[in-house]
Amino acid sequence: MGTKERRQREFEDREQVFLDCARDLIRDEGLLNLQMSRIAEKSEYAVGTLYKHFASKEDLLLALAAVDTEKHVAMFQRATQWQAKARDRMVAIAVADMIFVRRNPDFFRLGQYVFTEVVWKAASTERRQAMLVASDPIADMVTGIVNDGVAAGELELRGMAAEEICTGLWALSAGTHNLVHAEGVLEDFNIRDPYRLMCRHTQVMLNGYGWRPLVDVGDGAALDALIKRICNEVFDDLCSE
Amino acid sequence: MGTKERRQREFEDREQVFLDCARDLIRDEGLLNLQMSRIAEKSEYAVGTLYKHFASKEDLLLALAAVDTEKHVAMFQRATQWQAKARDRMVAIAVADMIFVRRNPDFFRLGQYVFTEVVWKAASTERRQAMLVASDPIADMVTGIVNDGVAAGELELRGMAAEEICTGLWALSAGTHNLVHAEGVLEDFNIRDPYRLMCRHTQVMLNGYGWRPLVDVGDGAALDALIKRICNEVFDDLCSE
DNA sequence: ACAATTCGTGAATAAGATTCACGAATAAAT
DNA sequence: ATTTATTCGTGAATCTTATTCACGAATTGT
Numbered sequence: 197m198g199t200k201e202r203r204q205r206e207f208e209d210r211e212q213v214f215l216d217c218a219r220d221l222i223r224d225e226g227l228l229n230l231q232m233s234r235i236a237e238k239s240e241y242a243v244g245t246l247y248k249h250f251a252s253k254e255d256l257l258l259a260l261a262a263v264d265t266e267k268h269v270a271m272f273q274r275a276t277q278w279q280a281k282a283r284d285r286m287v288a289i290a291v292a293d294m295i296f297v298r299r300n301p302d303f304f305r306l307g308q309y310v311f312t313e314v315v316w317k318a319a320s321t322e323r324r325q326a327m328l329v330a331s332d333p334i335a336d337m338v339t340g341i342v343n344d345g346v347a348a349g350e351l352e353l354r355g356m357a358a359e360e361i362c363t364g365l366w367a368l369s370a371g372t373h374n375l376v377h378a379e380g381v382l383e384d385f386n387i388r389d390p391y392r393l394m395c396r397h398t399q400v401m402l403n404g405y406g407w408r409p410l411v412d413v414g415d416g417a418a419l420d421a422l423i424k425r426i427c428n429e430v431f432d433d434l435c436s437e
Numbered sequence: 438m439g440t441k442e443r444r445q446r447e448f449e450d451r452e453q454v455f456l457d458c459a460r461d462l463i464r465d466e467g468l469l470n471l472q473m474s475r476i477a478e479k480s481e482y483a484v485g486t487l488y489k490h491f492a493s494k495e496d497l498l499l500a501l502a503a504v505d506t507e508k509h510v511a512m513f514q515r516a517t518q519w520q521a522k523a524r525d526r527m528v529a530i531a532v533a534d535m536i537f538v539r540r541n542p543d544f545f546r547l548g549q550y551v552f553t554e555v556v557w558k559a560a561s562t563e564r565r566q567a568m569l570v571a572s573d574p575i576a577d578m579v580t581g582i583v584n585d586g587v588a589a590g591e592l593e594l595r596g597m598a599a600e601e602i603c604t605g606l607w608a609l610s611a612g613t614h615n616l617v618h619a620e621g622v623l624e625d626f627n628i629r630d631p632y633r634l635m636c637r638h639t640q641v642m643l644n645g646y647g648w649r650p651l652v653d654v655g656d657g658a659a660l661d662a663l664i665k666r667i668c669n670e671v672f673d674d675l676c677s678e
Numbered sequence: 679a680c681a682a683t684t685c686g687t688g689a690a691t692a693a694g695a696t697t698c699a700c701g702a703a704t705a706a707a708t
Numbered sequence: 709a710t711t712t713a714t715t716c717g718t719g720a721a722t723c724t725t726a727t728t729c730a731c732g733a734a735t736t737g738t
Contacts, residue, residue, distance in 0.1 A: 199704075199705080200704095200705090203704090203715090203716085207716090226554070226558075227554055227555055228554060228555050228558050228559065231693090231694065231695085232694075232695060232696085233694075233695085236719095241717075241718090242717060242718040242719055243695090243696080243697095243718085243719070244696090244697080244698080244716095244717065244718055244719065245716085245717050245718070247695090247696065247697080248716080248717080252695080252696080253694095253695065253696095305553075305554050308549070308552075308553055308554075309553050309554065309555060311549075311618070311619070311622060312546075312549055312550050312553060313467070313468050313469060313546050313549075313550065313621070313622055314468055314469050314550060316622050317467075317469050317622075318469065328623065328625075354653070354654050354655045355653075355654060355655025355656070355657070356637070356654060356655070360634055360637075363616070363628060363631075363634060363638075364609070364634070364637075364638035364641065366612065366616075367608070367609050367611075367612025367613045367615070367616060367635065367638065368605070368608050368609055368612055369612065370608075370611070370612035370615040370616070371607065371608025371609055371610065371611035371612035371613075371615070372608045372612075374608070374611040374612070374615065375604070375607075375608060375611070377552070378552065380554070381552060381553075381554055381557045381558075382569065387604060390604075393601055393604060393605070394608065396597070396601075396605075397604075397605035397608065397642065399645075400605065400642055400645035400646060401638065401641055401642045401645055402645070403644070403645035404640075404641035404642055404643070404644035404645035404654075405641060405654075412595070413595050413596060413597060413645075414595045414596025414597070415596070416596070440735075440736085441735095441736085444684090444685085444735090448685090472724095472725065472726085473725075473726060473727085474725075474726085477688095482686075482687090483686060483687040483688055484687085484688070484726090484727080484728095485685095485686065485687055485688065485727090485728080485729080486685085486686055486687075488726090488727065488728080489685080489686080493726080493727080494725090494726065494727095
């Protein structure tokens with residue numbers, strides 16, 4: 197009598213099939229040209245079936261973004277659990293961002309879009325909730341590193357809450373994502389290696405908080421060496437460079 | 438024979454009428470519910486007339502965002518031209534951001550949306566160009582202040598280009614906008630006074646670049662005094678607090 | 679006064695998202 | 709084994725909106 201279970205399993209697997217097809221279509225034809233009927237066609241199901249899984253197009257997009265976010269968070273987790281000084285782990289978070297965006301070029305574009313009022317409000321409460329749950333661990337991870345740094349005497353809060361420092365670093369990262377996205381959208385806008393720049397600014401901001409030892413940001417070689425070390429020790433399987 | 442001129446003038450004024458109506462509709466009913474037919478109805482013109490002015494809905498949104506950007510840039514210009522030390526002018530830029538967003542709560546939401554791949558690509562080349570032209574002065578203004586600071590011996594580049602420092606500050610600002618937007622979109626997300634925090638992080642980051650005298654970020658009172666001074670001296674007419 | 683041109687109009691069209699009545703497949707009951 | 713009930717995928721039909729364009733009124737030129 198496992199038929200019911202098999203059915204259930206098939207239904208769940210199908211959601212993944214739809215998401216994969218949608219992702220392929222976005223990659224090949226762009227978010228702009230994504231059509232529900234094309235997703236159905238590509239996955240060889242009827243449109244009605246697609247709507248059994250997703251309340252709306254926006255819902256599907258949010259589901260897609262949530263999957264990305266889970267992978268993104270998993271990268272952060274590796275950085276967080278790395279056995280190293282808080283200072284290096286903080287840069288590792290930035291490197292995780294860098295690697296992730298390079299490997300998933302559509303990620304931010306989609307993320308940007310789904311967090312738009314228009315899309316967000318058009319999606320179902322469940323998907324919104326799933327998205328929030330997926331991104332929930334991030335703040336704790338970063339705050340945790342800041343607190344570790346303080347505990348180890350490497351960082352001074354200087355009257356700020358750990359969460360506020362965290363917010364500054366987060367803004368830096370979100371702003372850099374914006375910038376990377378702008379490179380794709382604007383024609384003549386081009387900043388060389390924006391995520392490397394973000395790593396440096398992370399160090400500079402932490403310098404501002406009396407992070408010890410202070411980083412000599414003039415020495416790009418030191419940063420590059422650290423990035424390479426992080427790639428080797430933390431993201432071995434993902435770094436080809 | 439001024440009839441032709443009058444006609445021409447009427448045509449140009451109408452564009453403003455459409456934009457005003459669209460803005461009102463967005464304020465009252467949200468971007469999500471904005472419909473071209475409603476804009477036409479509200480402005481008491483036919484849809485066809487609306488389309489004589491805007492190639493598409495996205496085109497209209499981009500035009501709307503460009504107007505906002507011009508006002509935004511005008512605020513920055515006031516900060517830039519303020520007769521004060523580079524250090525204070527840099528904070529004045531941040532304060533300009535703060536005041537502008539508070540007075541135009543829909544601004545960033547719209548800006549976020551139009552810079553989305555989906556909207557950007559759907560708009561006409563002319564509007565895109567107008568948007569780029571409108572935001573063009575910003576980078577120069579900020580880089581200018583950084584260079585002034587370096588020339589006055591208040592800031593060390595430490596091996597970074599002025600543009601790179603500028604990018605860091607820009608990322609901080611863009612990230613904060615993101616955060617402010619998130620407060621509107623997400624239900625339970627709430628950061629007290631995000632722009633004040635941005636001002637502080639601007640100071641911290643500049644501390645990291647050896648800005649002199651270094652700012653004691655622990656002293657929130659000093660920052661608040663500076664913000665109040667900027668409101669009085671630069672944005673007198675816009676600050677009620 | 680008449681022809682030519684410009685310009686606003688809104689009904690018609692187009693594109694795409696979303697629905698839902700249907701029938702096939704499966705499960706339950708006899 | 710046969711009948712009845714239920715579940716589930718289907719895709720043609722519907723609905724919503726953006727967008728177009730043929731028309732006629734207003735204006736200009738002769």
